[in-house]
Amino acid sequence: MKTLHSISRRHTAHDSCFVLFSIISLVPFWTSLGALINLSFDDDKYSYVLLIPLMAVCLVYLKRKRIFTSLCYGFSQGVPLLAAGILLFCLAHTRFVVLSGNDHLSVAVLGIVLVWMAGFVLCYGAKCFHAALFPWLFLLLMVPIPTVAMDKAVLVLQEGSAILTYALYKLLGVPVLWQRFKFSLPGVEIEIVKECSGIRSSLALFITSILAGHMFLESNWRKGFLTFFTVPVVIFKNAVRIVTISCLGVYVNPGFLHGRLHRYGGLPFSLISLAILAFLLSALQRRKADPNERSSGANSATSKGESDPSPLGAHTEAAIRVTRLLSRDDPRGFDTKGLSNSF
Numbered sequence: 001m002k003t004l005h006s007i008s009r010r011h012t013a014h015d016s017c018f019v020l021f022s023i024i025s026l027v028p029f030w031t032s033l034g035a036l037i038n039l040s041f042d043d044d045k046y047s048y049v050l051l052i053p054l055m056a057v058c059l060v061y062l063k064r065k066r067i068f069t070s071l072c073y074g075f076s077q078g079v080p081l082l083a084a085g086i087l088l089f090c091l092a093h094t095r096f097v098v099l100s101g102n103d104h105l106s107v108a109v110l111g112i113v114l115v116w117m118a119g120f121v122l123c124y125g126a127k128c129f130h131a132a133l134f135p136w137l138f139l140l141l142m143v144p145i146p147t148v149a150m151d152k153a154v155l156v157l158q159e160g161s162a163i164l165t166y167a168l169y170k171l172l173g174v175p176v177l178w179q180r181f182k183f184s185l186p187g188v189e190i191e192i193v194k195e196c197s198g199i200r201s202s203l204a205l206f207i208t209s210i211l212a213g214h215m216f217l218e219s220n221w222r223k224g225f226l227t228f229f230t231v232p233v234v235i236f237k238n239a240v241r242i243v244t245i246s247c248l249g250v251y252v253n254p255g256f257l258h259g260r261l262h263r264y265g266g267l268p269f270s271l272i273s274l275a276i277l278a279f280l281l282s283a284l285q286r287r288k289a290d291p292n293e294r295s296s297g298a299n300s301a302t303s304k305g306e307s308d309p310s311p312l313g314a315h316t317e318a319a320i321r322v323t324r325l326l327s328r329d330d331p332r333g334f335d336t337k338g339l340s341n342s343f
Contacts, residue, residue: 014071018123025115029089032108039105039144044200048207052142055211059135070127077129078122085114106144113139134214141207150199157197157235164239165192174247185250188257190242198238205230205273212281222284226277233276241269 026033040049060067089111096107117136121129129136145153162181169176169183177184181192209230213223249257 014068014073014123018119021119021123022116025112025119029112029115032089032092032105032112035105036109036142036144039102045150045203046144047200048203049142049144052139052207055207056135056139059138060132063132063135067128067131068124069131070125072125072127073123074121074125074129077126078118078120081121082115082118085111085116085118087111088114100147102144102150103146103148106146109143110140113143138210153202154194154197154199156231157199157202157238158192158194160232160235161192161198161238161242164235165242168239168243172243172247174243174250183246185246188246188250188254190246190257192242196238198234201237201270201273202230202234205234205270205277208274209277212277216281217284226280226284229280230273230277233273236276237269237273240272244269 036049040046089108092104092108092111096104099107116139117129120132120136158181162178162183165183166176166178169178175186183190206227209227210223213226217223217226245256249255
């Protein structure tokens with residue numbers, strides 16, 4: 001009982017240190033964090049930013065029993081990381097001040113996240129930080145994507161959506177003339193503009209796939225495949241949306257081109273992306289035979305060929321197989337701790 005009381009007091013001390021460190025860090029970082037909040041409200045592409053810290057905290061809370069097992073103060077590992085974060089934050093307000101608003105803010109927020117990482121290492125130690133590595137890496141998503149990278153991503157989505165949209169038109173037999181991002185249909189011309197490239201849903205699905213992969217998949221290559229597969233999924237969803245609305249506008253009612261389905265139809269079409277992602281996640285979770293099981297299966301097959309051909313020998317072999325099947329571990333287990341008109 002005395003030991004439990006001492007452990008609880010020790011844990012409280014570490015928690016108090018980290019809370020105090022976080023509160024003090026808000027003083028110099030308040031201006032940059034305020035700019036980040038304004039960016040998330042003003043630009044739809046960055047509307048996800050404010051949710052990232054909340055998700056990271058939830059991830060730490062769900063794994064708290066595994067994370068906070070070896071409490072200690074990590075001054076030797078935390079001080080260099082703290083110095084790097086402070087240096088990066090200072091450079092953002094001096095050398096990098098000439099950058100555009102978003103790029104300047106990206107450097108500053110990256111420095112802030114590094115300082116918070118350093119505070120965690122200082123207050124809880126390197127082992128706890130290693131156990132909480134995924135939530136801290138996930139927190140890096142709150143760093144605004146630089147303008148160059150964002151523009152490139154939007155361009156890729158535009159081009160991919162245009163190619164697949166043209167392919168769907170041809171598949172459906174719709175007469176169309178295609179010129180990069182513009183499509184001329186009977187009586188109407190549409191264009192895939194940047195605002196409707198699907199970048200917002202792409203980022204949302206990207207973040208969802210990262211969380212789903214971390215929670216439900218074990219191997220890194222499956223997690224990576226699930227995450228990067230979101231790009232073709234979003235392109236497909238965007239092409240289906242464009243073709244559906246444009247065909248409804250041409251062959252059913254021109255009001256579809258300017259109606260609610262055009263303006264607010266993102267969510268229904270996003271269900272297509274989530275359904276594909278859920279199907280892929282389920283497929284990646286399917287059990288694959290363990291190499292040891294394959295070798296044991298081969299040995300049993302060999303032994304079967306050399307075994308007694310009598311019915312008693314066959315029944316014995318079947319009983320051995322059933323026993324092995326019931327006694328082996330299930331590798332699927334996972335820790336419980338997606339006119340002219342513009343589209």
